[in-house]
Amino acid sequence: MKPVERINFAIVAVTAALFLGISAFVAFSTSKMMENEARSTVENVVKATVGRIDRLMASVESAVENSAWIVGERLSDPDYMFKITGELVQNNSFIVGSTIAFEPNFFPSKGYYYSAFSYKDGTGAIKRIQQGGETFKYHGMDWYRIPKESKKSSWCEPYFDEGGAEVMMCTYSVPLVKRDGTVYAVLTADVSLDDLTHHVAGIKPYSDSYAVLFSQEGKPLVAAPDDAATATDTVKIAGKASNGWTVELVCPLANILQGARSLVWRIAVFSVVGLGLIFFVSWSFSTRLQRATVANERLSSELGIARTIQSSVLKRKVPPYLGTILRPAREVGGDFYDFQEKDGLLYFAVGDASGKSIPAALFTFLAGAGFRMAADMGLPPDEIVARINALLCRDNDTCMFVTLFVGRLDLASGRLEYCNAGHTPLVVVRPGGGAEFLAAKRNVAAGIMAGYAYAMQKTSFDPGTMLLVYTDGVTEAERADHEQYGEKRLLAFASAHAKDAPADLVDNMERELDAFTAGAEQSDDITALAVLVGESKAT
Numbered sequence: 001m002k003p004v005e006r007i008n009f010a011i012v013a014v015t016a017a018l019f020l021g022i023s024a025f026v027a028f029s030t031s032k033m034m035e036n037e038a039r040s041t042v043e044n045v046v047k048a049t050v051g052r053i054d055r056l057m058a059s060v061e062s063a064v065e066n067s068a069w070i071v072g073e074r075l076s077d078p079d080y081m082f083k084i085t086g087e088l089v090q091n092n093s094f095i096v097g098s099t100i101a102f103e104p105n106f107f108p109s110k111g112y113y114y115s116a117f118s119y120k121d122g123t124g125a126i127k128r129i130q131q132g133g134e135t136f137k138y139h140g141m142d143w144y145r146i147p148k149e150s151k152k153s154s155w156c157e158p159y160f161d162e163g164g165a166e167v168m169m170c171t172y173s174v175p176l177v178k179r180d181g182t183v184y185a186v187l188t189a190d191v192s193l194d195d196l197t198h199h200v201a202g203i204k205p206y207s208d209s210y211a212v213l214f215s216q217e218g219k220p221l222v223a224a225p226d227d228a229a230t231a232t233d234t235v236k237i238a239g240k241a242s243n244g245w246t247v248e249l250v251c252p253l254a255n256i257l258q259g260a261r262s263l264v265w266r267i268a269v270f271s272v273v274g275l276g277l278i279f280f281v282s283w284s285f286s287t288r289l290q291r292a293t294v295a296n297e298r299l300s301s302e303l304g305i306a307r308t309i310q311s312s313v314l315k316r317k318v319p320p321y322l323g324t325i326l327r328p329a330r331e332v333g334g335d336f337y338d339f340q341e342k343d344g345l346l347y348f349a350v351g352d353a354s355g356k357s358i359p360a361a362l363f364t365f366l367a368g369a370g371f372r373m374a375a376d377m378g379l380p381p382d383e384i385v386a387r388i389n390a391l392l393c394r395d396n397d398t399c400m401f402v403t404l405f406v407g408r409l410d411l412a413s414g415r416l417e418y419c420n421a422g423h424t425p426l427v428v429v430r431p432g433g434g435a436e437f438l439a440a441k442r443n444v445a446a447g448i449m450a451g452y453a454y455a456m457q458k459t460s461f462d463p464g465t466m467l468l469v470y471t472d473g474v475t476e477a478e479r480a481d482h483e484q485y486g487e488k489r490l491l492a493f494a495s496a497h498a499k500d501a502p503a504d505l506v507d508n509m510e511r512e513l514d515a516f517t518a519g520a521e522q523s524d525d526i527t528a529l530a531v532l533v534g535e536s537k538a539t
Contacts, residue, residue: 031257038256039235041205042249046239049200049211053241056094056196057155059399060172062354063092064189065153066401066422066444068174071100071187078107081116082128088189089118089126091450093397096120096169097190099131100176101138106184113138119190147173148183155243158193158215168193168221197222200247206255216244224250321411322348323502323530325510327522334360335471335527336368340375346409347375349384350529351446352423352471353402360400366391367402367446381406381419382456385446389421389454392447401447405469407531414461414533419454421446424472427494429505431464435494437487438467463534466505468494473524477513480520485513502530 067088074080085098097119104112113132121127131138138144143156153174160168169190176185196213200222203211213222233253240246318324324337334353339346349371353360370388379387384406392402403423409416418426418438422445425437441455461467470490477485493512497505506528513526 035235035253035256038206038251039237042209042235042237042251043239045203045205046237046247046249049203049247050239050241052199053196053243053245053247056191057172057241057243060092060094060189060191061153062401063088063095063399063448064098064172064174064187066448068176068187069442070444071176071185078110078114078116082118084187085116085118086126086128087449087451089120091393091448092189092399094191094399095189096192099188100185101132101144101188102185103183104139143171143173143188144186147175147186151175151177151181151183157217157219158221168197193221203249205249206251208255209249209251211247211249214246214248221245318503321502321532323504323506323528325506325526325528327510327526329473329522329525330357332358332361333525333527334364335473335525336364337469337527337529338368338371338375339529340372341411342375342378344411345378346411346531347371347384347407348409348469348529348531349375349404349406350423350469350471350527351402351404352473352525352527354400356525359398363392363400363402363447367404371406380456381408381417382454385419385421385443385454386452389446389448389452390450393450396447399448401445403445403471407467407469409467409531409533411534414463414465415458416461416467417456417458419443419456421454424470424475427468427470427490428461429466429468429494429498431462431498433495433498435491435498437491461533465533466494466498466500466502467531467533468505468528469531470528471525473522473526474509474513474528476524477517477526478520478523479517485516489516502532505530 067084070084071081074084081100085100088098089095097117099115099117101115102110107114110130113130113136115130115132115136115138116128117131118126118128146156147154153172156171156173158168158170170193172189172191174187175183176187178184200211200213203209210225211222212220212224214220235251235253235256236248238246238248319341322339326333326335326337328335334356335351337348337350339348341347349368351364351367351371353363353367355363367388370391371384374384374387385404388402388404392400401422404421405418405423405426406421407416407418407426418440420426420440421443425440427435428438429435438459441457443454444452475485475487475490493509494505497508500508509528510526
């Protein structure tokens with residue numbers, strides 16, 4: 001063999017060996033990559049499904065818990081119970097039925113059984129019936145008996161509503177307790193699981209994959225299909241929702257690796273272009289990575305713009321009789337404050353939306369816009385909150401809400417009119433020292449119940465009194481050991497700083513919170529507004 005031929009042979013042999021090694025490596029790496037990517041895809045699908053279950057349950061729990069206290073307020077009117085259950089069903093798309101079931105002979109005029117039940121019929125209309133009776137002895141049923149005995153809110157096991165809606169249902173029950181600790185009624189919400197079970201049954205990231213759903217006690221809500229693949233090599237990913245339900249997604253490994261095997265076959269067939277294919281794959285992945293990086297940078301830029309917009313709304317001159325702070329836990333926050341002086345009256349508001357980040361920021365922006373419009377009209381605090389509530393309840397499919405404290409202060413006389421809609425209590429700091437919480441009537445948060453009648457209160461303060469409105473991010477600020485700052489520390493701080501100017505008070509409070517948390521990650525937005533009574537623009 002000639003030297004040139006030997007060189008060519010050596011080049012061919014080395015090239016062939018190199019290509020075979022590259023092919024084997026690519027085949028193995030591609031199989032593992034696709035398997036890992038599939039596992040990640042399946043995990044994300046399971047997490048999304050668990051999140052969907054948690055959101056559904058949380059929205060129902062929030063609506064029912066926030067309506068429970070109204071029952072105690074209206075016990076003098078048994079027929080009003082139908083209005084409460086009717087509004088729960090009407091204002092919550094997930095809830096198909098609700099009842100307030102009372103203890104035996106609780107209302108003598110209504111008989112031994114009295115259960116105010118409202119539900120949606122087949123046309124979506126709200127129907128109301130008295131459900132209890134000899135044919136429906138609810139006192140021994142699990143949805144009534146279990147929460148009554150435990151005195152704890154709970155979800156019952158899912159059940160099939162045979163003879164009714166003919167769908168899977170689940171009931172959330174809240175015991176209503178007297179001051180002496182005895183349960184006098186149970187408030188419930190019935191949720192249809194039809195959409196949820198159809199959604200889970202339809203999850204198929206791969207052709208032969210399937211999803212199953214089990215209740216807390218292992219009852220199959222969505223079972224494996226009869227024609228489910230019986231392959232032994234499968235990827236199984238499970239996730240558990242906050243209510244104990246388990247979602248499991250099963251994918252045969254053959255489905256996942258089908259693309260990888262096809263890729264190996266093509267490498268073998270087109271061996272002459274193997275190295276070029278490797279370069280192409282590398283270029284393809286580099287392009288995808290570059291696109292992902294650009295998308296991430298774009299998202300970071302958009303979040304920065306959103307935070308700038310949110311901050312710019314509040315960056316206006318603050319008069320000396322006010323002190324403010326708003327520090328979001330994330331890029332953008334779900335808290336807000338606002339104020340407006342009109343005809344010698346100071347209108348001010350502090351709010352806290354459910355949730356965090358951009359959705360909560362948009363919701364509070366809407367609430368703030370409603371406040372500014374109503375304040376500019378010179379409306380009293382209860383009407384301001386009512387208008388904000390009407391604005392937030394409109395098309396509120398996400399069941400978000402905003403807690404609010406709205407006040408109207410006469411800067412000369414110190415007379416305050418205020419309305420507290422599920423918000424933290426206002427702190428009153430006396431001129432000579434000492435601090436206490438201002439008593440407030442209980443109103444539901446804005447965005448929960450359309451048409452709710454908000455109550456307003458009035459009081460007066462001496463000149464030099466400081467009023468501090470804040471969100472729960474202050475009292476719930478946590479150290480690394482999860483101990484919270486709490487209301488006692490807040491009152492002690494306010495009393496010790498009674499002589500501070502409003503701006504100094506909130507600045508010192510922020511420094512105290514930073515010292516208390518000692519570098520622990522901020523878990524919630526921190527917002528506060530301090531008002532010094534007896535001051536005005538002239539100061």
